[in-house]
Amino acid sequence: MKMRAAVLEQFGEPLVVQEVDLAEPKQGEVLVKLHACGVCHTDLYTASGADPTGYAPCVLGHEGAGVVEAVGPGVESVVKGDHVVTLFAPECGECLHCRSGRTNRCLAIRDMQGDGYLPDGTTRLSRDGAELRHFMGTSTFAEYTVMPEIALAKIDKAAPLDGASIFACGLSTGLGAAIYTADVQQGSSVAVFGCGLVGLGAIAGARIAGASRIFAVDLAAGRLEMARHHGATDLIDPSKLPEGEDAVTAIKALTDGFGADYTFEATGNVGVMRQAVESAREAWGLATMIGVAGKGETLDIVPRFLITGRRVTGSSFGGVRGRTQVPLLIDRWLRGDVDVQALLSHRITLDEVNTGFDLMHHQDGIRTIIGFD
Template sequence: MKIRAAVLEEFGKPLNVTEVELAEPRQGEVLVRLAACGVCHTDLYTASGVDPSGYAPCVLGHEGAGVVEQLGAGVSSLAVGDHVVTLFAPQCRECEHCKSGRTNLCLAVREQQNRGYLPDGTTRLSRDGVPIRHFMGTSTFAQYTVMPEIALAKVNPEAPFEAACLFACGLSTGLGAAMYTAAVREGSTCVVFGAGMVGLGAVVGCRLARAQRIICVDLSPQRLELAAAHGATDTWLAGPDTVAQILEQTRGFGADYTFEATGRVEVMRQAVESARMGWGLCTVAGVAGKGETLDVIPRWLIQGRRIAGSSFGGVRGRDQVPELVERYLAGEIDVEAFISRRIALEDVNHAFELMEAQDGIRSVIEFR
């Protein structure tokens, strides 16, 4: 079938919204009609060429929600008409990692997905007979996509698509970093560095975990106001004295939990140094640039601080994304407040410009 899609033709260049071919789903695959898709910083990160694992040409997009239109052979957990959220982090429930209960990093299709292919090592996307690779196994900057069954979470059809799609990446990453990776304890003190989508999600996650004090640090007063509205008890403008300020406010010990959601290595170090001596946990959810390294003084670790990385917030997609969506429907998470603009697919490059200018939290593509 012919579809409209936003293709990354060349790194550092605007995406090309054009017509491409999408083949039918094969064994274990599903055709999804996209209804909404968030424009995430990871898409911009790859389009810029900074991502060392990026490839072109490909159809970008990974924060999608839509409706199942067709099933490939062997698909048993989904039916035509189901509402789904796309998962760049699949959950097969059968590999060693899935069965361990210790990680959400499924091994089932990882190798092919990282190369831009579906599980059988081929693509369903093409143009004039030339294959176009899939981005993060999802490619949701398009009217339709074909994905593995294990990379789709069935969600409550009462959830509006424009809200549900944010659980495909940014919002779940922040929520999960607090609720699953760090497992924030009730009554604790937390510091969140960054008030973008991931950082705001972490603020909400800390609130849902009943943290007593939630400090959010950012350069934008507007974003800090949003953080306060979603559960931050303190909002501070970022600066070189942030660590000293946190230590002063915590009797010199540091915070029980810190979260880094900026992707800046200097902020990651601040998050480590702000963690409490003895048991403080720093959770890194931001993605640093190509070749960057985190410089940590070993003494900070010897004194009992720990560092944890968090991919997709540790969320087990097929099991836990539906649960998070239910908490949204119950009124515990105000997702609509994070949607800054509703746009058409043709406006995706403008959405990147707005993101670079830190104008708003999320632009959401609506497919009609």
């Protein structure tokens, strides 16, 4: 079939919206008509050429939601008409990692997915007879996508698809980091560094988990106010602190000198990551790294902060098991636990996809949504 898609032709250049070909789904695959897609920092990171694992040409996009149009042979978990969220982090339920119950890092299709192919080592995307590679196994900057069944989460049809799309990456990553990875406990104190979509998700997740105090750290007044809306009790703008003070000293001052029980870093800045470690409470503080650092960057930690009891962990997609737990997070939204619509700051068409990147460059809004309806 013919469809329109945003193609990354060359790193560092604007995406080109053009007509491409999409083949029918094969064994274990599903054709999805996309209705909405978020413009995520990971897409921009790859398009810029900064991602050492990136490749071109390919169809970008990974934060999508839509309706099943057709299924290939062997597909059992979804049927035509089901509403789904696309998953760059699949859940096969059968590999060692899935069966362990200890991680969401499914092994089933990782190698092929990382190289831009579907599980059988081929693509369903092409242009003028030449293959186009998939991105993160999803390629949702397009009117349709073909994906493995194990990389789709079936969701309640009551959930608006524009809001559901951000559960495909950013919002689930933040919510899950607090609820699943860190397992924030009721009555605890939490500090979140960075109040973009992922950080706001962590704040909402900490509130849902019952944290008594939530410190939001950001340089943008608008994002700090959004953090308050989603559950932050204390707002910290490091640029407005007295000379010689930083977010670490501010958080310690607000916690009787001890630091927060849980800290989350959602900026990708290694200097901020270090602050997240240093502002975690001695003896049991847990610092969770969510942000993606630049190529070749390293995190320096003074060993004293670890041998006195602090722990550091990472979180991939918030530890969320996509097919099992994304629907549960969306159910929380439908129950009123998360104000998703407040996070959808801009709405654009596929032809305006590069505008979505520009808005991200200028930190304008929280999440830009491409609509296909």
